[in-house]
Amino acid sequence: MSRKATAMADQSITLRCVAERAQVHTSTVSRALDPARRHLIADAVVARVETLARELGYRRNPIAASLRTRRSKLVGVLVPDIANPVFSPIISGLGEALAAGGYSTIVADAGSDAKRQKHLIDELMSRRVDGLVLATVRRNDPALRHCREAKVPVVLVNRRDESDRAPWVVSDDRRGIGLAVSHLCSIGHIRIGHIAGPRHLSTGAQRRAGFIEAMRAYGLPPVASDITEAASYDREAGEAAGNALLDAAPDLTAIVAANDLLALGLLRALKARNLSCPAHVSVTGHNDMPLVDMVEPPLTTVRIGPRAMGLEAGALLLALLRGEPGADERRVLLAPDLVVRASTAAPLRRKS
Amino acid sequence: MSRKATAMADQSITLRCVAERAQVHTSTVSRALDPARRHLIADAVVARVETLARELGYRRNPIAASLRTRRSKLVGVLVPDIANPVFSPIISGLGEALAAGGYSTIVADAGSDAKRQKHLIDELMSRRVDGLVLATVRRNDPALRHCREAKVPVVLVNRRDESDRAPWVVSDDRRGIGLAVSHLCSIGHIRIGHIAGPRHLSTGAQRRAGFIEAMRAYGLPPVASDITEAASYDREAGEAAGNALLDAAPDLTAIVAANDLLALGLLRALKARNLSCPAHVSVTGHNDMPLVDMVEPPLTTVRIGPRAMGLEAGALLLALLRGEPGADERRVLLAPDLVVRASTAAPLRRKS
DNA sequence: CTGAAAGCGCTTACAG
């Protein structure tokens, strides 16, 4: 009998069914089944209710609970491009961390259009998400004000905004680029350029700043023509920016790209000019995305921990949702590593 | 006044607020705001209600609606590995198609452990998802029976199960591998091997069958030692299987891998043996995942349309959810393309 | 320690 009931795991078993069988009031069942309120109920009753609930295959209906408690146990996640391999491990880490707190995540692929982003945030809000994780923010993003006004807890991941209105978890972008510059200097480069990411994104701005900072520290302050900004983080933009940079500063022996896709585009630009990497120009990327160890030449790059970033951001949002004091002031900077591969080498000796 | 209200877009505006302002009953507002039931209401009333709703920034509470209608407008998606770039565009397509029907998706990263998969399916069911998309199924998967018993509409994507218990959308795996074999034969190969995917997955089994079928059609029936099965779809397994295959059949001039990651592992095995690709051994992959055009040598591979696959699967689930007749019998086979790059070339002339 | 009651915000037969 009870076997059969268990096997069915019927969705239509309600609290009331359990209460009737247990000969107690539904409110008692509700308490007995809630770890946080279980202590209010006599042990014997808790035991009886639990057994019965298991036998009947009871599963509480989170929708009904949500309506009553006004909490959905749902978190919305906005990413600029779900197909970009950098975001998958972030999403995965986020999901894992939040699941530990009983939250499910709804991921929305937002693209880079501000209107669409706002629309999706509104959608998620009307779904009554309890919190939001944004991997989409620009340095000055109105969406953030929108969230704050609606009093929805938000954490930013990978990118942060300038006004620092919300907690974030990002990789230390300045330091990452600093590692690349140090490496290049240490093997003898003194003419190093930079393909910057879009300046409206914190990653673009921070990495550019990190580049300038590190170069200065080595006594090699870059001039304007040593830096070209890519229009977006993709190979095509990297190729275009690479061409522009190679034209503007033909004597560079090394180029630090703001991310791997830009570096890959640059590699293509070099090939088209019959310049070899690393013999003529050393190249570094950022992110260590999948497969950049197998391109030709294998890419020297800054490794970030996107999964750890997601886990950390999820934990931070959990703290925020629990109302932990100070959570709203937390800012997490993750330390990146440099992975040296074959796209960097000592510069060729000058002929003169 | 109304400006201000609009700007606030307050979450706590309920149907009742609108009804009171409009001087009608809540049920009337409910009808007026539902496109499907709007025709029951006088045009003037509809107009008044709509205006008021907009002014007040009313957004219906889907949780309350769900409780009443017993439909959550949520779809669960199970993928084996969210970080695998093949699945991102599938997820993206799925999300887009389902959003068009008013559904949000909850994506769960399930791994390949059957217990965890069942657990996650139960989780999603207790969230009362209206339907499920599985990208995880093995050829004989008990999870599927579980879903059917619970009467949750399911569609399979990318992989299908053997018993054909649920609608699916997959790439034509046999045909895809057939394209690779044809290409290799057309450029002169007659000793072709296969690194198969795991046989408990339809992709592994179908591609293997496609390989055997195509080889037979060319009068080159493979022997057992021409095929090695990889333990899983990753580079390490590809390298191991590649080594085994090269040992077992050293005279192969071309190898068809069941997916790109396996092909990449094989490339590594070749390099370790100082065999060059394509000079000594031509290699083909499957999926055309991002960046395989930039590895060395750029990979000839079978291109599938993972985004289209997701869109199609989403549309199919929508049809199922709408109860469209015949939807449950639909099976969609998408035609793949071959992308020829530099990892395949005519075989070297035999010395003898 | 337990119960009775109210109510979260909708939708939908049922009347009229």
Next chain:
DNA sequence: CTGAAAGCGCTTACAG
């Protein structure tokens, strides 16, 4: 064409 009422399945003050 519109209203009044019931109810989806929970949780939580309020009593006792």
